[in-house]
Amino acid sequence: MSDTPHTPLDNPPDTPPTSPADSTLELRSTVAGDGSVTLAVHRADVAAPAPDEVVVRVEAAPINPSDLGMLFAGADMASATGVASPSDESLPAVRAMIPTGTAGLEGRLDTAMPTGNEGGGTVVATGDSDDARALAGKVVGFLSGNAYAEYRTIKVSSCLAMNDGTDPEDAAACFVNPLTALGMVETMLDEGHRGLLHTVGASNLGLMLNRICLADGVPLVNIVRRAEHVELLRGEGAEHVVDSSAESFVSDLTDALRATGATIAFDAIGGGDLASVILSRMEKVASEGDQFSRYGSSTHKQVYVYGGLDRSPTILNRNFGMAWSVGGWLLTPFLMKVGPEAAERLRRRVADEITTTFASSYGMRLSLTDAVDPEQARRYARMATGDKALITPHAADA
Template identity: 50%
Template sequence: MNTTSTGSPDHTRDEPPLKGLELRSCITRDGNLNLSLIEFDVAPPAHDEVIVRIEAAPLNPSDIGLLLGPADLDSVTATGSGRDRTLTAKIPPAAMDALALRLDASLPVGNEGADVVVRAGTGAADLLGKTVSVAGGGMYTQYRRLPKHQCMVLNEGVSPAEGAAAYINPLTALGMVETMRREGHHALVHTAAASNLGRMLVKICQKEQIPLVNVVRSDAQLAALKELGAKYVLNSESPAFDADLTDALAETKATLCFDALTGGPLAGRILVAMEKALARGLPTYSRYGSSTHKQVYMYGSLDSRPIEVPRVGMAWGIGGWLLFYFLDKIGPQATQALRDQVNAELRTTFRSEFKTEISLSDILSPDVLREYTKRSTGSKFLINPTRDA
């Protein structure tokens, strides 16, 4: 099992052993990615541990990154069938050096999931039979053993599918707003804004009266966010985008952007527009530009190209932002407060939508892989490991 316990197993119940299937990703030293299912024995829970049957786990972009790594998806082949299928793809030689620490390691995948607690140690017996949302990795599995404190008990009537994505997207959206406040900004820009996460951020900012500039990539996405009540929605493919963006930034005073792309020219265009918007309020010309700091945080990887940034004055920055690092920074008490907010609004603000539900063995289908790696807005997949029973 993929959880290491610090306590001894709790043998207070004479229960038959559990067996389950789990998805594993391995990149070999000879440059191949292998995806397969393994059958494993589920170790009994320790005193403060539970075993959760996993019925629902989202396939997030961050999960795809670990699942497939930098594999060349045009080289995918499959052998075997069903739960015995193995999916193989080539790793580009130039990418191998960066993978040194994971070579030949069989890694579990999946950040989050949800279902019912089916076994519990004596110190966690109050969770037995409860439907919980869990996070901690290794969720593409039929059973997950983990400490009690990593479970969030879902409200009465909330299904595993509704609670499956209660961690990554909701806490990322809340983390963006909290980062804005902690760093002294007063408004936000968000790219790929028509995603599940983007819709959550729209609702949060509406409720808390935070100006939000949403950047999308099509008129259909623009219309969807307008229907949701978003005030500022801009299509980056429009010829008027740069001018409209500058106007929106001048109105909102937004100097912080969270970018889901991580490559290409968009981050640079946003920084330029921020500088132009700020320049409208400068009393005199300065060759150094505005002294107000402008920041773009990259939190996704939808675009693998290098980041392109022109000269934008001297007060700006581009950096990475990762949810797990942010939560470590704010500490367990503040993290729990955010999780409580998510739980209370799981069917409203933090509601997730999925394109389709698949099984663990479906992940190993080349045809299904081509669908879930499109990474297009509104196409998120939900994995149900119980379908492989």
């Protein structure tokens, strides 16, 4: 452990510091050369905070779709079995086989990688900088890449201080989904579009995006995959909800695009021909009333793929003219592009609206041990709408 001075919450500044926790249980994922991946409970030291760091008692950390790649590396979860942790046979783990092998994973072979993009908790010790001390005792959300743990030492710059009275569970999901939803609207405005489409409207992120668009007057088309999700979004005030499982999907989508003028889409599905269908329907609406051109309409149509719920190839049937683009969209590059001032503006909106606009819901709560139970792992790896998992590292202490 580091000898860097820090200020625990229960000691006055002139008292020799003692770490609030010498060790932590955490989740680590290891890909082996035989094509297996093991997610295990490990025990590790808690680093004392540097001047610009704090120690957070992690109360909650969500499992987002973006976490699954690090957790299981594309493994077939039907093959999941319970094993002992490679670092300590008294601790549990789950192992599964990666059907595509280890191609593209060479950089993480035989390395126990930390997991968990974000979390929430209470600051229990601080470094000696003013910014760190200002967080003493505060509930914070944080972005770290290693959130699935009992305690974490975090840079102050990676923390978002929540307003007084905020529950750590609410703070746990204050980065990935809220800032992604806000980033979608910012991207739409920056690129000159006047309405947008989202392909997983009933997800936690989708519900946040719907609330943002209602509050900000942004036309939004929500695509869902089940009839009950249509009703869910209608109940949340959404006007344009399209069920991709309905026989009338294509015509319903066309009508919604006509009503909203949406020409930019954010797609969490990725695989299959959904992006192609969206572009073709945008082109249909854009070309209505125009004189025929073999190059299609001049209206630019954009689809950003930001997820991979379907890992099959993305299929494009070129029936949408020439004014189009398909690309990837990620939160971190977006935040770097808009700069620190705009990013801070978005962060503060999240903190102010964390229990309203940016409220999250969960279908299961898991201890660290639960998270490596094969049955539970198979369940949360499905990423079913309404069944999102929240890891609560101190659940066993309650």
